[in-house]
Amino acid sequence: MQVSIDLGLTYSIGPSRTVLLAIEAARCGGQSVLHDNIAIEEAVVHRIEGESGLGTRIWARLAIDELRLRYRAEVDVTRPAPHLERHAAAPLPELPAEAFGYLRPSRFCQSDQFGSFANKRFGGLSGGAKVAAIRDWVATEIAYVPASSDAGTTALDTFARREGVCRDFAHMVCALARAAGIPARYASAYAPGVEPPDFHAVAEVWLDDGWHLVDPTGMSTEADAVLIGVGRDACDAPFMETVDDAQPIAQSVTVRYSG
Structure with a gap:
């Protein structure tokens, strides 16, 4: 089963201008990331391993007070039906x-x-x-x-x-x-x-x-x-963590079958 993901986030982050994100589809057993792309405006990023070694987290250090992000991915889910x-x-x-x-x-x-x-x-x-x-x-x-x-x-x-x-x-x-x-x-x-x-x-x-x-x-x-x-x-496993209170401006999550 192929699944398409399109995520848009805009949040006011505050003076720390630092955010930890867990939004990328994990590369793990049962699913394969066919392709993905993430764009975070005016940010320096680096990744660390997720909890229990599954998935990744992204540290983003922003040059502005807002997080403006777009993530797109195509994932092939290969897990068998549960019994x-x-x-x-x-x-x-x-x-x-x-x-x-x-x-x-x-x-x-x-x-x-x-x-x-x-x-x-x-x-x-x-x-x-x-x-x-x-x-x-x-x-x-x-x-x-x-x-x-x-x-x-x-x-x-x-x-x-x-x-x-x-x-x-x-x-x-x-x-x-x-x-x-x-x-x-x-x-x-x-x-x-x-x-x-x-x-x-x-x-x-x-x-x-x-x-x-x-x-x-x-x-x-x-x-x-x-x-x-x-x-x-x-x-x-939160999708976002910040030092200061983050205030949502816009958020859209679109997930659909594809392929």
Whole structure:
């Protein structure tokens, strides 16, 4: 599946004139960047590796007080359609280092607070079947309500309020999967089916043969999501970080099928 991405950002950055960006499609297993181009007006840039070695981040030092950016990419997504139920959980002693750390609670995914609920609700299942049940529970029990949460909303808040946006859905899956003994990480992504068009958030879980994408919003699948970066939660994978408060002037995210 080929996916085209066209991103435009204009933000007031403030006197620091420095911004850290995570917006480029990752060059990783399951997707190939056929071509891409990024243009940032009046900026000196350099790249660093993304969290867990996936994707890149861009430091941009601006000569002006505004970030003016255009990013375009064509990505071939080659992940097979998901069949979670066919996959077993990896025994804890066999987990690789890249997965083991994603068993622990984090700032927005307080998995240590969900152990009793996860055991009661999903304890009779294992492996991918348990992950599928968690995905379906979040999709059914949490209402997708735009602007219903903010940058401080945690999985505990979402569990109590029963509403959120893609970020909150991903946090909820990560918290419940970790509570159930399955490594899970937050992932930022692009996807053609996101409404309204914007950056998207999904989860990835580690089963017997590697990472598997899980999107309880139903807006994307393994076959069309383009990963940008990953982390313990949204704190590790924001699309932009600045020293001063950044104020949006204009933003457009267009993601569509192509080829």
